[in-house]
Structures are given as C-alpha cells and as structure tokens.
Amino acid sequence: MIEIAQDKMDELRTFIDEVNQKEYAESYLIAVLHKVQSIFGYLPREMMDEVAEKMQIPTAHIWGVATFYHYFNLKPIGKHVVSVCMGTACYVKGADKVLEAIKKHLNLEVGGTTEDKLFTLQEARCLGACGIAPVVMIDDKIYGELDSNKTIDLLNQYRKAVK
C-alpha cells in the first residue's frame, strides 16, 4: 500500500463527484485518469481502485484504458520527465546520440526512473520544434540544438537546482 495524503485524496474525490453529476459520467474516465496523474504523477493502483468504486466502472476496464494510452504512467515517475524527441528531423540531427548519452549518464533505459527519483527518461514523437532539432523536453520546457555534451550539462543544471 502507498500512503496517500488526505488533501490529494480530497482533490480527486471532489473532481469525481463533479464528473458524476454530468450526463454519461462514465465517458469522463480518461479525464479522471488525467486528474489522477496530475495529482500523483502516475496512476497508483489504489487510485484506479478508487476510481472504479467511485465511478462504478469495472477495474478491468480502467486497466484497459490505462494501459492503452502511452501518456499514462503506471509506475511512479521522477521529479523531472526528460523526453527525447525521436521524430524524423531530430533523428537525422542526431537524437539517437543524445538519447544514448542520457541513458549512459543517468544509467537508465527508456521508461526508467533514476534511483534518486530525480529523472524519468522517455522517448517522444515529434514535439513540433523541428527548426531547432534535435530537441529534448524537460517537464514542459523545450531545449533545442543539443548535442551529447550540452544535454548532460543541462541535466547537471537541474540536479544542481535541487541541491
């Protein structure tokens, strides 16, 4: 069992209560799962059970939706999500080398999270910033015209900011 802070729980319950008032409430399942992820960073199993009970949707159905969409994380993620764009433009500009450098530097596979829970590494398809390829997105911020060294410097800045 994970420990769930009461305020987070309340926030989720309020949201579901609002949704349940609407017509075709069950069609808001994806929105509710987004809410869970925005509160907890991922979809904890306990919260999927909570959603199932509150929305009266079978857990198996929720599991089907949660695993279908890439966007939903089923495991806890780090403080910062590093998404390396593997779109065509970034790829020809060396995104694969950038990704390799990050993997080596953080000792991570794609989808993994560092032991200090600081970084989660993801691959992204085109982020729409082809003009400054190759790009990496950290949380909501885009960094362009990167190479291996620049990227590692960038990660180190994030690490310093925490300390």
Added chain:
Amino acid sequence: MTDKITIHINNKEYQVDLGQTIMQAADKLGFHIPRLCYHPKLSIEGACRVCIVEVEGARNYVASCAFPVSDGMKIHTNTQLLRKARRDIIELILDNHPLDCHTCERDGNCELQRLAASMGIRHRHFEGEKKHYEKDLSSDAVIRDPDKCILCGRCVRMCSEIQQVHNLTQAHRGFNTVVMPAYNMPMGDSVCTACGQCINVCPTAAFLEKNYTQELFEKLNDPDLIKVAQFAPSVRAAIGEAFGLEPGRNMEGELVAALRKLGFDYVFDTQFAADLTIMEEGSEFLERFQNGGTLPMITSCSSAWMKCMEQFYPDLIDNISTCKSPMSMQSAITKSHFANKIDVDPKKILSVAVMCCTAKKYEAARPELEVDGMRSTDIVVTTREAAWMIKSAGIDLLGIEPEEPDHPLGVSSGAGAIFGTTGGVMEAAIRTAYELYTGETLVDIEVAAIRGLKGIKEGKINIDGKEIRVAVAHGLGNACKLLDEVRRDPDKYHFIEIMGCPGGCVGGGGQPYAQVNTIPLDDEALKKRAEALYDLDRAKTIRRSHDNPDVQKLYKEFLHSPLSKVSHKYLHTHYKKKTPVGIVPKTQL
C-alpha cells in the same frame, strides 16, 4: 410485418427482412460467411475482419457481421479476390500464433484450425515476430495462455456482457495487446468466478480448464486406492456431442459403463446427491418460511455463483442456503457413511467427480468443504476431459452396453435429473417442499413457468393457501439483475434459484466444444440438452426426491433427518465475504 427488401447475393436475387446485417441475412439464405470474433449472444466487435464481403459500390470490403442490408444491395461472398483477402487475414493471424497444433489441447476442436483448413491455407507467406508470454496457471480451474490468443475478444465480451463479472480486458495496445485481468493479476487472485464461459467461447486454446486427466490416469492405476466416481446430471446429456452425436442424446448408461471400464470401482450418480440436496434445501426453506428466517432463500449449488456472491453480493450471505452443492454432498457421504459401509479407511478412497463445470475444480479445493480433515472431492474432470479419457483409453462409448450406477449412492429420482438445467432445482424443491408442508402429493409436478431459456423466470406456487413467490436466473449477468431487484425489494420473492452458466449446468464451462458448423452455447443445443434431462425425468417412476428409496435409507441409517446434527456436519457449509484486489463492489444498500 417487417419490411421486405431485395438484395443480390452472388448474382442471385433474394427477398429479405430489413433491419438485419448481411451476415444474418446470408445465414438464413444458406450462405455461411466465415467468421471468428462474431458470436450471436455477444455485442458486435468487428475486429477480426474474417467475415468480409464485397458490396458493389462500397469503397472497401465490409465486415458482414456489422453491416446492415439495404434495398438493392449487391453482395458477393465468394469472389476470387475476396477469397484471397480472407485467406491473407487468416494467414496474418496465424503468423502470430504458435502453430503447435499437434501438441495443442484444442487440436481437432479449434475454430482457427478449421478456418485455416476451409481457406485452403497450405503454405505460409508471412513470417514475422511472434509474441511470447508465460501461461497463467494460478487458478485451480481456468488457465490463460496469451500465446494462443488471437484477440477476437469473445472472452472479454462473455465475461462482461453475459456474466457481468468484468474480470477480463484487452490491455496494452497493438502488437502488445494481451487479454488479462485488471493489473495483470493472476487468474487465481482475480475476480474470476471460474465459470469457464471464456473457455466455451474461445476459438483457440487461449483459455483452458486446468487438466487433471494425467493425474487421474495415474491414480486409476494405483491398486491401493478405492476409486469412486460420480457424474453430474448434465454430463450425460452432452458428452455424446464429443463423440459426434447430435445434442440431447442421453448417454447415462454408456457413461456408467465407460467409467467402470476406465477403472472405477464404484460409479455413483450425482443425481442421488441432488435428491439429497432437495431433502436438505427443501427442509431448510420450510424452516425459514415457517419460523421467520431470512428470505428469500437462494440456492447454493453453483460454485461460480457462490464465488460471485461472496465477492459482489456479500450482503446477501444470510440469504444463501447453507447446503453444499450436490457434488460436495455426494463426496462427503462417500468419504464418511459409504467408507464405513464397505469398511475401508476413507483416506484410501479416491473421490472423482465428472462435471459439466470448471468452477467445481475451484469448489473442490475450498478448505471449508473438507470432511473429517480430508478433501472430499479429490479430482474434478470436466465433460470434455472425461470424453478425452474415454477416447484415449480406447473405450467405444457409442457401442458400449449401457450399465446402471452402483448402490447405495446411484439411484435417483426424476427431480435429481432436472438439476442440470435452469429451473430444475427449483422445480425439484417445489415437488418435495409441497409434500413436506401439506402432507399431500403434488399432482401437477411439471412447473412450466420456470422452464426454458428466458434469463429471469418467475412463478407462484400455492402451498396450503399460502403463496410462495419464486424466481430463477441463469448466467451470472441475469443473476446480478435479479439480485439488484432483491436488494431493492427484499420481500418480492421467497425462494430463488441461481445457476452461474447460461442455460444452467447444460451450458456449463466444461461441456464439449462446439462441433463443426455450430456455435458455442447455441440455444437450440442447450434446449436439446435440457430436453434430454426432462425426458429422463418423465421416464422415471420416482419423480420426487423424497421418494428415492436410497435417500430414505441413508436418513434411516446415518443422517436421521434433514437438518439434523449429522446432516449439518456433512452436508452443510458456510460462506464468507471475499474482497479480492481490484473488484468493483456493487452499490451496497
């Protein structure tokens, strides 16, 4: 009158009803369009594309299961191009399939295999990546093997639409899609009720019962064991189908003879214990009815239903009859009174049940059903497994001379026989309860209102001026509907029969696979199986459980009277609330 329209199939003109799909119209005209994910009792998925046809003017081939007919439509079901497209679709499915047919349990009974044969696939054009997952062997009853799965989704729809257990889902996406319970939980920990309907509708071997045939063959060869068999009512009404017979042929005598030839020392009939169940359950009902006990009383014969109730309707536990199922009663008496009678240590008895049911495997393993510290039923094999064993041992079931079951647990009344079909337990209980209550014999003993395949059936019986309202549901989805009604209005009924499988035990999860050109759980086949049991009932001189002389003798020698202390020790049990992980508790009142 429905509107008639004109369509053309393969250049011939036909008048058909409006408001149906191309597949439905074609079926009636004798064109069997190949199909895979389609099942008439389930929602339309349109996933497999095997049933494509050409409709003139349409941009692409259309899935005939999902496309409505319209006036003037010109349909082609068998052009060369279409045949090739269909064959490619099956080949692409085969491409991600293990292709180990000769070592597969469904060899000879596989819809995919039959389709491949009918498409004339004789060599492979595609070779690509194959998925590989571990088998899930965690359940005592149902095995899940994702490698064999072709993602038709019939099991998922069966589990959620008909059974409303909602245990299965298609998780992940694209090539990585797998049918699994929530959180990829092992089946044994999941909300699976072990009803086995996923096995019934699976076209391949992605779901199977846990097979105990090898273990049983080994034990049958153990000279130190006394081998005792029992077989459920509906097994005799269905096992012939596994040998190529039409549904509805009663094979009771042949089955008894075959089980003896397999090496059983005693072959008893679960119908005996069905009579015993009626003595106990009928008395329990009257006791509750007369003394203000919890009503409605709900039957407890169906093991899948018991697990369903413990998970989703724990608030109704007090309504559940404390009677064990007939199988467990039979086993309990076998390992106590019968062992005593033949003067052997009950530990030396191998108690085997041949059941139409996969959930009985789960039931047999329930610790609360142990008798004097022993498992009462050692091995449960399904109708399918029994059929295979009979074939494998070289026994000619169709040519064998019929034999009678053994005494003292083999004689049964007609009431015991009809246990195998929906409404049968209720009808049997009414026959006995009426007489126990009024002291008079019920003349018109066939209760038509609770026969047949309607999902929920209701009836009223007048016993000595008092009206008793009864209801019958089959299939867990119908059961849920009925129980939601009971939660709303607890006084609506006095007595309820619930069977977990569609049609009752005749539609059990362990019954023979659908044969060539038939569909699993076809209503006509279910009706014929049920009719075989009603025929058996009509042919018997003894048609009421309490008139069964061997049941009377058992009470005289051992149990004393229904609901006695001894009865409670051997024939009754208790149920507990189960809250396995990941369930949706239904709204509690």
